[in-house]
Amino acid sequence: MPINYYIFLSVALFCIGVAGVLTRRNAIIIFMCVELMLNAVNLLLVAFSKMHYHALAATNPHAGIDGQIFVFFIMVVAAAEVSVGLAIIVMMYRNTHSIDVNFLNRLKH
Amino acid sequence: MNIQLVWLVPVLPLIGFLINGLFRNSLSKSLTGIIGSGTILLSFVVSLLIFGQVRQPGFESTVVTFFDFISVGKLHIPFAFQIDQLSVLFLLIITGVGFLIHLYSTSYMHEEEAPHFARYFSYLNLFVFSMLLLVLGANFIILFIGWEGVGLCSYLLIGYWFKNLEYGNAAKKAFIMNRIGDLGFLIAVFLMINQFGSVDFSEVFSHASSAKVGTLTAITLLLFVGATGKSAQIPLYTWLPDAMAGPTPVSALIHAATMVTAGIYMIARSHVLYDLTPITQGVVAVIGLLTALLAATIALKQDDIKKVLAYSTVSQLGYMFLGLGVGAYTGAVFHVMTHAFFKALLFLGAGSVIHAMGGEQDMRKMGGLRKWMPVTGFTMLMGCIAIAGIPPFSGFFSKDEILAAAYAKNPVYYAVGLFTSVLTAFYMFRLFAMTFSGKFRGTHDQEHHLHESPSAITIPLVVLAVLAVFAGFLGIPESLAPNAHILGKFLSPVLAGETAGAHEVSHGTEIGLMVLAAVLALATSFFSWSRFKSKPDLAEPTGFGKVLANKWYVDEFYTALIVRPLDLLAQFLVFFEKNIIDGIVNGVGRLVKYGSRQLRLLQSGQVGGYVLLMVVGIIVLFLVELFVKK
Numbered sequence: 244m245p246i247n248y249y250i251f252l253s254v255a256l257f258c259i260g261v262a263g264v265l266t267r268r269n270a271i272i273i274f275m276c277v278e279l280m281l282n283a284v285n286l287l288l289v290a291f292s293k294m295h296y297h298a299l300a301a302t303n304p305h306a307g308i309d310g311q312i313f314v315f316f317i318m319v320v321a322a323a324e325v326s327v328g329l330a331i332i333v334m335m336y337r338n339t340h341s342i343d344v345n346f347l348n349r350l351k352h
Numbered sequence: 353m354n355i356q357l358v359w360l361v362p363v364l365p366l367i368g369f370l371i372n373g374l375f376r377n378s379l380s381k382s383l384t385g386i387i388g389s390g391t392i393l394l395s396f397v398v399s400l401l402i403f404g405q406v407r408q409p410g411f412e413s414t415v416v417t418f419f420d421f422i423s424v425g426k427l428h429i430p431f432a433f434q435i436d437q438l439s440v441l442f443l444l445i446i447t448g449v450g451f452l453i454h455l456y457s458t459s460y461m462h463e464e465e466a467p468h469f470a471r472y473f474s475y476l477n478l479f480v481f482s483m484l485l486l487v488l489g490a491n492f493i494i495l496f497i498g499w500e501g502v503g504l505c506s507y508l509l510i511g512y513w514f515k516n517l518e519y520g521n522a523a524k525k526a527f528i529m530n531r532i533g534d535l536g537f538l539i540a541v542f543l544m545i546n547q548f549g550s551v552d553f554s555e556v557f558s559h560a561s562s563a564k565v566g567t568l569t570a571i572t573l574l575l576f577v578g579a580t581g582k583s584a585q586i587p588l589y590t591w592l593p594d595a596m597a598g599p600t601p602v603s604a605l606i607h608a609a610t611m612v613t614a615g616i617y618m619i620a621r622s623h624v625l626y627d628l629t630p631i632t633q634g635v636v637a638v639i640g641l642l643t644a645l646l647a648a649t650i651a652l653k654q655d656d657i658k659k660v661l662a663y664s665t666v667s668q669l670g671y672m673f674l675g676l677g678v679g680a681y682t683g684a685v686f687h688v689m690t691h692a693f694f695k696a697l698l699f700l701g702a703g704s705v706i707h708a709m710g711g712e713q714d715m716r717k718m719g720g721l722r723k724w725m726p727v728t729g730f731t732m733l734m735g736c737i738a739i740a741g742i743p744p745f746s747g748f749f750s751k752d753e754i755l756a757a758a759y760a761k762n763p764v765y766y767a768v769g770l771f772t773s774v775l776t777a778f779y780m781f782r783l784f785a786m787t788f789s790g791k792f793r794g795t796h797d798q799e800h801h802l803h804e805s806p807s808a809i810t811i812p813l814v815v816l817a818v819l820a821v822f823a824g825f826l827g828i829p830e831s832l833a834p835n836a837h838i839l840g841k842f843l844s845p846v847l848a849g850e851t852a853g854a855h856e857v858s859h860g861t862e863i864g865l866m867v868l869a870a871v872l873a874l875a876t877s878f879f880s881w882s883r884f885k886s887k888p889d890l891a892e893p894t895g896f897g898k899v900l901a902n903k904w905y906v907d908e909f910y911t912a913l914i915v916r917p918l919d920l921l922a923q924f925l926v927f928f929e930k931n932i933i934d935g936i937v938n939g940v941g942r943l944v945k946y947g948s949r950q951l952r953l954l955q956s957g958q959v960g961g962y963v964l965l966m967v968v969g970i971i972v973l974f975l976v977e978l979f980v981k982k
Contacts, residue, residue, distance in 0.1 A: 264963050344959045
């Protein structure tokens with residue numbers, strides 16, 4: 244499969260994520276959209292890694308491996324981030340009985 | 353008496369200063385008076401003992417070093433005292449006259465409250481300490497410490513009644529005028545360090561002849577600038593008459609007998625330098641002469657009894673500088689001594705009169721006081737005769753010595769000097785006649801109140817009167833009796849090699865000049881006394897008299913020439929500071945405040961807004977990357 248398809252798919256996913264973050268007010272949905280953007284990037288990284296491997300396997304058996312390592316890193320960090328983020332959302336709900344982000348503009352005062 | 357104990361002389365008044373100054377709230381007035389006067393009396397006794405040592409034949413000038421005061425690189429300035437004939441003579445004058453004035457003050461200042469009374473005595477003691485430091489110092493730095501100290505005390509004592517704004521201003525005027533002179537002195541000391549690498553009297557004087565005349569002239573002229581400030585000469589003399597704002601004993605001690613003679617002491621001390629620089633000598637003589645004449649003319653038309661004496665002091669100081677300028681160092685020092693006696697006497701007498709008159713200083717409201725105050729009147733008469741230069745009173749001898757030396761140098765000096773001395777006789781007897789003769793012109797209340805002063809006031813008057821009458825016999829001129837000039841012989845080791853000019857005049861001429869001066873002084877005195885005895889000078893002065901009464905408008909001239917431009921400059925700078933500098937500083941602040949208020953609006957707190965901006969930013973960066981070719 245040509246690399247273009249992967250790129251189109253991840254750009255589409257990324258744009259959906261951005262649009263979701265920009266338009267939704269529910270914190271959990273925003274959170275999901277952020278994950279979507281991260282995974283769009285993951286997909287792209289894996290695709291490019293595969294592409295490099297095919298192109299350079301003859302000279303370098305480890306070609307493109309760093310892209311996959313990045314993906315693992317991102318997944319681990321994303322998992323950690325989710326745990327922190329969800330904890331924040333829970334605390335937020337306890338305090339305000341709402342998870343509407345527009346409600347969270349008190350810091351400007 | 354071990355001469356090493358000379359440190360006792362200045363330390364005793366310092367102890368008096370510390371006690372009176374620190375415990376002024378708890379000491380009683382009589383205790384304050386005893387401590388204040390007692391320390392000076394002890395100082396006087398120690399000075400007398402040292403004098404006994406110095407008088408012995410074979411005594412040589414001694415430098416007593418106590419510790420290293422300043423040590424920088426090759427420059428070493430020890431804290432050292434020099435004991436020789438000149439410094440001992442000044443020690444005796446300062447502590448002797450100083451003690452009498454302290455004694456007088458215990459009575460004169462008695463109406464003050466105890467803490468202020470103690471403050472007065474502590475200042476007075478500090479003054480005596482500084483003055484002693486000034487005359488004892490063995491180098492120009494110690495001299496300068498004393499020099500500044502007396503200036504400070506003069507300021508403090510002129511402004512003693514500091515609640516009166518005018519007195520405070522007089523004090524500031526004195527201090528600032530003195531500072532101008534001090535700057536000259538200081539530069540001279542720096543030049544000296546540069547030239548000789550030392551400020552010790554002995555070092556500087558022994559190497560003086562090898563220095564360039566130009567440098568020496570600069571040093572001596574700058575030293576003389578210092579002297580014009582401290583000793584009230586043209587152009588810095590205007591502070592002294594205003595200094596009369598202080599209590600009268602202060603005027604007697606500081607502004608007549610001791611501090612103002614510091615300049616004469618300093619020049620007599622460094623006469624070696626002045627002998628090498630004829631230009632400076634000429635300047636000193638001319639300035640002295642002009643000051644003497646100017647001040648004497650002003651004194652003719654003053655109505656305040658203390659102002660007359662103040663201008664007379666300026667005039668007599670001018671005489672002393674004339675003496676220094678023509679090389680009659682002994683004569684100048686002799687005049688310092690006799691002047692200390694008779695001018696202290698006159699000031700203290702004036703103080704006694706003011707005391708009796710309940711604070712009134714205007715002579716137009718006095719008159720006939722001899723009836724109520726016989727002792728004051730008589731002693732004042734002695735003082736007037738002495739200052740007028742009528743033989744055989746002391747002023748005649750000292751003035752004559754200066755005039756004779758002036759004649760030898762330049763007959764014009766002599767003529768102006770003689771004219772000034774005639775003016776002196778005139779205004780002194782005007783003062784005496786308006787105060788003590790004729791009818792009383794004050795209010796009935798004041799007349800009822802008139803009384804002779806208590807003995808603490810009259811005793812110093814009598815002692816000083818005796819000194820004023822007889823001190824002249826210490827310096828009988830060569831022409832009258834050979835080898836009778838005791839003072840000259842005493843001082844000759846220090847002031848050796850001078851009065852060369854005086855001997856150029858033949859004895860016959862000198863006696864002729866003397867007789868002329870004496871006759872003129874006597875005639876003027878009598879004329880003045882008889883004129884003002886019956887018809888006191890009460891009318892408002894007109895014409896030229898008005899110019900004199902207004903002191904030749906010198907103060908106004910200085911105001912127009914120096915004070916006003918400075919004021920204008922200050923006003924401009926205030927404007928500049930307020931509008932331009934403050935404008936810039938406040939403008940920067942206001943800009944930041946305004947800018948931040950606008951920028952704050954970006955922080956809306958809406959997370960969506962931030963994310964949108966972030967996305968827009970990223971898109972812009974992409975577009976830039978895509979379309980802007982490098």
